[in-house]
Structures are given as C-alpha cells and as structure tokens.
Amino acid sequence: MRLVIAECSVDYVGRLKAHLPRAVRLLMVKADGSVLVHSDGGSYKPLNWMSPPARLHVGPSEEEDPDVEEVWTVQAAKTDDRLVVRVHAKHHDSEHELGVDPGLIKDGVEADLQRLLAEQMDVLGPGYNLVRREYPTAIGPVDLLARDGAGHTVAVELKRRGDIDGVEQLTRYLELLNRDPLLAPVRGIFAAQQIRPQARVLAVDRGIDCVTLDYDAMRGVDDSAGRLF
Structure with a gap:
C-alpha cells in the first residue's frame, strides 16, 4: 500500500462528475489497484475513489498552472471513468507491504x-x-x-x-x-x-x-x- 499526504485537487470524470478543490488530503493506493482520496474527517468514507480494475499513471504536469507538480490519472479498465488528481505539494510518501488479510471474522x-x-x-x-x-x-x-x-x-x-x-x-x-x-x-x-x-x-x-x-x-x-x- 502506498500512502501519500499531499496538497491536491481531484476530479472524477465519467458517468458522474465531481470536483474536490485544492486541499491537503490522504491519497491511498492499494495493491488491488484501487485509489482512494481521504480527508481528515468524515470517518472512514473516502471523498472519492476509483475501484479496481484500474490503471494508475503518474506523470509530470503539462498544464499551464505552475503550482501543479504532477498529475495522477486513474483510468477504469471497463469504462471511460477516470480519477484525475493534481498534486501541488507532497508532505509524505511511503509504501508498506501488508501481506494477505485473513478477512473480517463476524460474531x-x-x-x-x-x-x-x-x-x-x-x-x-x-x-x-x-x-x-x-x-x-x-x-x-x-x-x-x-x-x-x-x-x-x-x-x-x-x-x-x-x-x-x-x-x-x-x-x-x-x-x-x-x-x-x-x-x-x-x-x-x-x-x-x-x-x-x-x-x-x-x-x-x-x-x-x-x-x-x-x-x-x-x-x-x-x-x-x-x-x-
């Protein structure tokens, strides 16, 4: 799992459209291909996300805004939906190997x-x-x-x-x-x-x-x- 705390803006483009203005957020990239965007509130629900199967491409910004350091494009494999994350500044970037989870054991x-x-x-x-x-x-x-x-x-x-x-x-x-x-x-x-x-x-x-x-x-x-x- 990769965890990135970054100042970013986020756009979801596809059947639904949504925009998150520039703010500091947690970007979570999981081994299953999902990408989730979290804030420091709202409990465990992400602000936006892309479910697997999906492909993540991280590249330099080609936009006019000089404050954008890099752009994450998360493209869904089965639809035209994509999640676009414009990263303005990173405060933390780490990767962790969690291994295989045994799953939730219900009562x-x-x-x-x-x-x-x-x-x-x-x-x-x-x-x-x-x-x-x-x-x-x-x-x-x-x-x-x-x-x-x-x-x-x-x-x-x-x-x-x-x-x-x-x-x-x-x-x-x-x-x-x-x-x-x-x-x-x-x-x-x-x-x-x-x-x-x-x-x-x-x-x-x-x-x-x-x-x-x-x-x-x-x-x-x-x-x-x-x-x-």
Whole structure:
C-alpha cells in the first residue's frame, strides 16, 4: 500500500462528475489497484475513489498552472471513468507491504444469519438467487450479492441490530457496485433481526429495502404452535 499526504485537487470524470478543490488530503493506493482520496474527517468514507480494475499513471504536469507538480490519472479498465488528481505539494510518501488479510471474522449470530439467509433466499422474496457470499469491493465485502426474480442485482447487508451506520455502509457499497456496468443497476436490502426506526427512515429515503429476520424461524427452532399471535 502506498500512502501519500499531499496538497491536491481531484476530479472524477465519467458517468458522474465531481470536483474536490485544492486541499491537503490522504491519497491511498492499494495493491488491488484501487485509489482512494481521504480527508481528515468524515470517518472512514473516502471523498472519492476509483475501484479496481484500474490503471494508475503518474506523470509530470503539462498544464499551464505552475503550482501543479504532477498529475495522477486513474483510468477504469471497463469504462471511460477516470480519477484525475493534481498534486501541488507532497508532505509524505511511503509504501508498506501488508501481506494477505485473513478477512473480517463476524460474531456467531451475524455469521449464522449470513449462512442461513444464503440458504433461504426466499426470505427476501420469491425468485431470489444467491450470486456470492462476501462479494469483494474496494472498501470491504458485501455480505450477500443476489439476483431478484426479475434478474436484477441486489446487495444485502446483514446485521443483528440495524442502525444508521449499517445503512451508511450499504450505501457506500451500492455507490461502488453501481459503477460496474456488469452489475448495475444494483439496489440494496438492509436485513437485521431488529432495525432501529431512524435506520429504517434513512434506508427508505435512499431507496433501500428493509427486511426483519426471524433468527429462530430461520434456524428451524421457532415454535409457531406455541405462539399467542
């Protein structure tokens, strides 16, 4: 991984256009080919990024602005999208070998929910089929990637207790996945045993469906005969 702290401006050009004016930011270049632009705020969400597969070219500036030392052009391999970083000054530049990451180990209930839902996709609705568990993205794996009855791509994020952070996490995954023309359009499902009202409101506002999971019923230990309701 390469870490560069630099004064820079950033432009994303393609299906979407975005501009970050000149400021000091962290530029992160990962071994998988992704490039992420971070500020010193906003938690772990990058301000902008390019997902792999992509090609990074770093060269001298050919622009009229004498303050630009070099230009990073990150070209997506499958689309015409590109991320252009104009570096005005570097404050730090280092490379680190992180090795192979073993991946996130979920707690028992969340891991069970993922396994059970992967085996019981009809809980989400008729015609759902699993594509892959732990579908990789540049910012972490999506719990489940599926196709609905109409063949559309669906990203599913699973939690024991669904709160706003979980909705934000799924939103970031959807932003990345919808950049892939082989998957887009991708919609989201936020699934949990309990979903907080604020999280449900945020999810609905962002076009994300919410599904409440009955863990005992999915495990086959739900005594429906003994229920009063």
